[in-house]
Amino acid sequence: MATSFEDKPQRSLRSSRLRGFRRKSYRRLLATRRWRGWRPVGLAVALVTVSLVAVVLGLVLGAQTKAEVGPFETAMSVQPTNSGHTLIELPPLGNVILDSHDGPLQLQLRLESVHADTAQHMVDDPNYLVLMSNSIADDVAASLVRVAVSALASTTLAGLIIGSLVFRTMRRTAICGGMSFVLTLAAIGAAGLTVRTESISEPRYEGLLTHAPTVIGSAQTIADDYEQYALQLGQFVGNISEFYAIATDPQVFPADEDTIRVLHVSDLHLNPAAWDFVESLSNQFSVDLVADTGDTTDWGSPREASLYAEGVDQIDVPYVWVKGNHDSAHTVSAMSSYDHVIVLDGDVVEVEGLTIAGVADPRFTPDKTDQPSSEYAERMLLDSGERLKQAIQNHGGADVAMVHDPFMAQPVVGEVPIVLSGHKHRRVIEYMGMGTIGMTEGSTGAAGLRALDLSSPMKMQASVLYFDVETGALKAYDNISVGAIGESDISLQRNVIPEGDRISKDDLDDWSEPDVAPEHVREPEEEDY
Structure with a gap:
């Protein structure tokens, strides 16, 4: 039977579709062959990746x-x-x-x-x-x-x-x-x-x-x-x-709910390394607060005070501070500008469970050539001490008092069990009488630039104090010293106070003077800079 004229376009269409299908099939075949060629590479990459992950996790x-x-x-x-x-x-x-x-x-x-x-x-x-x-x-x-x-x-x-x-x-x-x-x-x-x-x-x-x-x-x-x-x-x-x-001694008091750790520093005197030192101690010993007994600066100029005080921002815990004789009103203003800094001047505050009283050194004597007479200076210091005593009595007692010059502490003897001070650039632990122990810190800033003029360079010194959270009594303290200019040592001396020798503010109410001073204190040594 003859093919009609109308069948030719249909055959042409079927032929065109067949050719298109063949071309697509050929391209798919080529793609499959190319993938099969790359497949070993992909497998190798996967094996290496899994092995690397296994090495990291295994290590x-x-x-x-x-x-x-x-x-x-x-x-x-x-x-x-x-x-x-x-x-x-x-x-x-x-x-x-x-x-x-x-x-x-x-x-x-x-x-x-x-x-x-x-x-x-x-x-x-x-x-x-x-x-x-x-x-x-x-x-x-x-x-x-x-x-x-x-x-x-x-x-x-x-x-x-x-x-x-x-x-x-x-x-x-x-x-x-x-x-x-x-x-x-x-x-x-x-x-x-x-x-x-x-x-x-x-x-x-x-x-x-x-x-x-x-x-x-x-x-x-x-x-x-x-x-x-x-x-x-x-x-x-x-x-x-x-x-x-010493640092891992089982007698150390851990950072727990039963112990308050206080880092005592003093006399940074513009030493650029001092803030890092304080930060390191604060972190390594997990302290709850820092107590600084003054002389942060040397001359107390506005520029000096504002720039150097920036270092206190490195410290992540409450920072309790009293003014020293090298600190000016500019220093006080600069330190007060930081939210975590507590500046004390005749005040009593509760910080991390500890009752702390403090008063500023009334003098500003950055230059030894411009000093008040010794009689007038002593009267100023004792008057400030009396003001601190009144604040402690009005508050009903305190666990710790802070002054810059230990001479200022005389009026508060018998009013507070622990007095922290500085100024002398020499560490002294002293029984002052009537249940009061004076703890004078050495210079945490190694006396600043003054150390370059000294025949015997100073160490950077600080102490970690451990207080009982219930009674506020001092349980132990670590004295830390780091090598001076030209020296290379680092030392820690732990002093654990026997329970019978621990003094709280409540113990002072009916205090009976002992025949001998507690064993962990010694006679003071005098050296002033």
């Missing part, structure tokens, strides 16, 4: 071990980082950072406890320190091996677990575990091949240790001498043992 969660290093019990771990180094955590002192190696791993040591007898033996006997040096180095080496094995095991296990969850095949799971092992081994190898033993003498510091930059000792070239390296490592442990043994 964070499992690469750790307990280690004894000399007198210390430490927790040693390996953490991922973008630059290789060693971090030594020494709570509450801060951190020591050593540029010890390259690579993506950080070795971290945290000191958890100290064998006090061994530490004291190292401090007291230099020969024992030499004998211990090789042992300390061996302890470190053995611990490094253990933490490396722990890192390899934890990352491999993480690779197997995560690989099984992502890919759900035995082969790819095994590949993830193997790749995690290889990646970790490569990172450990990079660290091992780039170890710099001389880094032990080139530390960086964080926290309180920032203010004792030679606690490890003077920088030396160790080269590859193992014995020299071991001895220096031993010296490092010895240098921090005494401080750490």
Whole structure:
């Protein structure tokens, strides 16, 4: 039968559709072939990504071990980082950072406890320190091996677990575990091949240790001498043992609801490092408030006062302050401008559960050439002390009184158990009589620029006081000193007051004078700057 004229367009349309379908099918086939070509690459990327994630998680969660290093019990771990180094955590002192190696791993040591007898033996006997040096180095080496094995095991296990969850095949799971092992081994190898033993003498510091930059000792070239390296490592442990043994003493009163921690500072005298020192102590000892007994500035000029007072903004806790004889009205105004600063002048306030009274030094004597007569100055100081006494009596008592010059405290003897002061640039703990103990702080600013003129440079000094939250009685105090210009020591002396010697404001109402002064106080030493 002949094809009609009308059938030709239909055949042409079907043919065109068939050609279009063939072209689309061909393009899909080419795309499928191209994808199959890239598929191994995508799988490889996925395997590497999963393995890297496993390495990071394995290191964070499992690469750790307990280690004894000399007198210390430490927790040693390996953490991922973008630059290789060693971090030594020494709570509450801060951190020591050593540029010890390259690579993506950080070795971290945290000191958890100290064998006090061994530490004291190292401090007291230099020969024992030499004998211990090789042992300390061996302890470190053995611990490094253990933490490396722990890192390899934890990352491999993480690779197997995560690989099984992502890919759900035995082969790819095994590949993830193997790749995690290889990646970790490569990172450990990079660290091992780039170890710099001389880094032990080139530390960086964080926290309180920032203010004792030679606690490890003077920088030396160790080269590859193992014995020299071991001895220096031993010296490092010895240098921090005494401080750490005291700082971790079980008699320390923790930051809890039963104890109020007060940081006592005084006489910053424009020292630019003083504010950082105060901030470090405040953070490391978790204090509840700071008590500053004045002489923040030197000349009290408006510019000096406003610029230097900015440092108080670094402190995150209430800051109770009284004016010193080097502080002007500009200093008072500058300090008062900060919300967390409490300026006392004949006032009694409740701060963090402690009743604190304070009065300003009535003098402004920045220059020794322009001083009032000694008789007139003494009368001014005693009058201010009388004003403070009246404020305490009107309030019904106080736990602590704050003055700048300890001479001002004479009228409040028997009215308050603790008097904080400064001015002398020498720390003195003194029983003043009638149940009152005077605590004169050294210069937290090391006397500022005056220290450059002194034959015996001063240390930066401060104290942490521990008060009973129920009675307000002083339970203990830590005296902290950090090396002066040209010196390199850092020390902490803890004084725990026996319960029978603790004095609260309520005890003063029916006070009976003891035959001897409490054991934790001593006769004052006079030195004025």
